[in-house]
Amino acid sequence: MAGNFEDLFLAEYPRVLCIAERVLRKRTEAEQLAREVMAAFGRTWPALPDDCAVRLHRAALDASFDRARDKRLEDAGGEAGVSDAQVTAALVRMPRPSAEVLVLRSSRLTYAETAAVLQVEEEQIGAMLRRAELRLLREAAV
């Protein structure tokens, strides 16, 4: 989907925000990150590539997990939002593709979109999701 940045922003900002919020668990932090991701993407790609949505979702995932690792350290001695912190920590501990497939699907990306971001075949997504859900439940001990 090549096009202009405004079209991309209007179409994809909600999903970029959702990806960040699923990982970071805090709306304010997610909004800040989503805006940074969108702004950086606009600077990096003055002419949008055909696969700009895929690249944008990948950038959102990478930035979210990078921030989550920092956030986990910051939260290590904290006491607020324990359950959210546990989910973030579980996602960070999980194998990255497993955490990513969960975040993408819970951000309402289709199987095809999720497969494109993860660079796997669409037929693999069901198995990846199943493994990832079991891992998340184990990691979060529920």
Next chain:
Amino acid sequence: MKHLSEATLRRRLDDPASLAAGDRAHLRACRRCKDLAAQVVGDARRAAELLEGTPLAPVDPAAVLKALRKRGAVG
């Protein structure tokens, strides 16, 4: 007949039409696959509850874009 895989049952949850007619018939008749399907559904729901937590608040991307442009953060 071969039992259904967990991956097939997981995909069925998101996309019921993905299940072939023969697999649907097998699932209706096979206790083992029915039990596994119920397990897959339950695990997926519990994982979704963890991940999704509270519903996301609505967002107005046009307003966000306008604010970023005002700050000169995007063109």
